[in-house]
Amino acid sequence: MSRVIHVLRAWGRSVEGEALAMKEGFSPRYDLNRTTGTITRIGHSCEGQSIRGRILVIPTSKGGVAGGWAFYDLLEKGIAPLALVFGKLNPVMVQGAILADMPITEGWTEDALALIRTGDRLRIDPAGREITVL
Amino acid sequence: MQLTAEELAMLHGEQGESLKKAIAFQVEVGRFFGAQRLVPITNAHVMGDIEVMGDAGFGFLEGFAARKAQCRVPTDSNARCMHFDDSIECLRPDPAEEGKERRVVSMLRDMRIATTDTCINYQTVYQPKLGEHVAWGDTGTVIYANSVFGARTNYEGGFSSFAAAMTGRTPAYGFHLEEVRRGSIAVELRATLRDLADWGAVGKIVGHPNQDYLAVPVFEGVRDMPLSDALKQLGASLASYGSMAMFHLVGVTPEAPTAAAAFGGREATSKIVITDDDLEAVYRSYRFAEGAANVVVFSGPQLSIFEMQDLAARFAGRKVAGGMHCFVTTNHAIYSDAERLGYLATLRSAGVNVLRGVCFYLLQRMTDIRAENGWTNLVSNSAKLVNTITAHRFNTVLRRTADCVEIACTGKLA
Numbered sequence: 001m002s003r004v005i006h007v008l009r010a011w012g013r014s015v016e017g018e019a020l021a022m023k024e025g026f027s028p029r030y031d032l033n034r035t036t037g038t039i040t041r042i043g044h045s046c047e048g049q050s051i052r053g054r055i056l057v058i059p060t061s062k063g064g065v066a067g068g069w070a071f072y073d074l075l076e077k078g079i080a081p082l083a084l085v086f087g088k089l090n091p092v093m094v095q096g097a098i099l100a101d102m103p104i105t106e107g108w109t110e111d112a113l114a115l116i117r118t119g120d121r122l123r124i125d126p127a128g129r130e131i132t133v134l
Numbered sequence: 135m136q137l138t139a140e141e142l143a144m145l146h147g148e149q150g151e152s153l154k155k156a157i158a159f160q161v162e163v164g165r166f167f168g169a170q171r172l173v174p175i176t177n178a179h180v181m182g183d184i185e186v187m188g189d190a191g192f193g194f195l196e197g198f199a200a201r202k203a204q205c206r207v208p209t210d211s212n213a214r215c216m217h218f219d220d221s222i223e224c225l226r227p228d229p230a231e232e233g234k235e236r237r238v239v240s241m242l243r244d245m246r247i248a249t250t251d252t253c254i255n256y257q258t259v260y261q262p263k264l265g266e267h268v269a270w271g272d273t274g275t276v277i278y279a280n281s282v283f284g285a286r287t288n289y290e291g292g293f294s295s296f297a298a299a300m301t302g303r304t305p306a307y308g309f310h311l312e313e314v315r316r317g318s319i320a321v322e323l324r325a326t327l328r329d330l331a332d333w334g335a336v337g338k339i340v341g342h343p344n345q346d347y348l349a350v351p352v353f354e355g356v357r358d359m360p361l362s363d364a365l366k367q368l369g370a371s372l373a374s375y376g377s378m379a380m381f382h383l384v385g386v387t388p389e390a391p392t393a394a395a396a397f398g399g400r401e402a403t404s405k406i407v408i409t410d411d412d413l414e415a416v417y418r419s420y421r422f423a424e425g426a427a428n429v430v431v432f433s434g435p436q437l438s439i440f441e442m443q444d445l446a447a448r449f450a451g452r453k454v455a456g457g458m459h460c461f462v463t464t465n466h467a468i469y470s471d472a473e474r475l476g477y478l479a480t481l482r483s484a485g486v487n488v489l490r491g492v493c494f495y496l497l498q499r500m501t502d503i504r505a506e507n508g509w510t511n512l513v514s515n516s517a518k519l520v521n522t523i524t525a526h527r528f529n530t531v532l533r534r535t536a537d538c539v540e541i542a543c544t545g546k547l548a
Contacts (some may be wrong), residue, residue: 030522030527061377063522064273064374065289067292069181074192078191095291
């Protein structure tokens, strides 16, 4: 049975893909090896996981202005995530996502972290401000 | 979003392709946040280096350079990823990337950007006034501008600050709006803050459990008037751990003559008390790992002239121990002054490497540099630096300035 999560703000086209759910904040500079697309921060809940082609589900943003360029760079390197689903974000994530044409959402009415697990298939519908857990 | 006739002309391409792309991007970002309009800015601070832009950003920027895009407002550049100093062999960048980085610098200059290569523009380049709207692209600069000057800016990452520099405007959301600037977290400072690292530790205590761009801590209980370098460490740390863009220090910062004024009627969502024990707990939480080669770094943000003076005095007559490397980063302007004033000579004779135009955690090829040198621990008095560099798998340790100098000169990890 699919479940729907409503989001407060969203941008981009609809996409469907696999979730990588994080327990803490994420920054492309602090947590990610931007050459390999693997999360390398020691002790991060997704340490060792690749972000490539996945929908990142992230409670908060950390830092940092690096995301402004980094998502676009990851896209060209072929290791970009498919979409970004944030609880709370900072504007850099939106600026970076728009440059990289990467769907992005902020805020959730239901607790997305309780409903979504790594490996779940999600549909992101920014126009309808909805995330569906398939 | 309401656009003026001139903004519509830009959007319709009547002022060229570069301005069309820039304003179209700004409108998309503004719409996400529900901005009603664009607001004119007086100054921009751009971050663009090859390490973070990659070939994608490089190619994107080349398009603007080829079209001879120009900044409309005075614009400077953030710290870079390369120092162009071949004498420091343990930090060599990739030669191919070095060529691209030189080309990035040249493109920025052609766009009428003063390549000051600094993350302390607020101390050395431009100090906006109360209520002045700017578009700054480094978190430490943003929180300093909002909090200490009472100027108004959001985090403007990547292309965002370039777009603002070219159009001379930015979408009016977030910290450009009066209501967003009001306090939301009450912090009572009972601790005595003696060192720059203590201010960074306070930023971690408040920022880490409250990661929220729109959270605005209000600090009360500051006993002595803090120096610019202390507020720099507090802001950089709050921005790094908490992704925050503004704080108030009651009786110190311009929008906080009183606590009531700082909160402006907004309800505090939480209250934090910080004691001396809380500060000590921060330092105790860091553990050294076993390792024969380690680094002590004074960076993040770059050092002011007074920090350079202080470090020179602390290292005078001493030597960095075997197995240790010690680095300092600053901008070109302060590097030149520190050279003239003799601080660099003192630091060099102690074996301290001083890098200019960079910040340590921004350095290109850092993961490989760490591995090549076999570095395990990175010790710093910057709470920001020990947080930002972790993707490169350093074991990081926050220590007070005197302890950092002692560790660098004795090699004893304590």
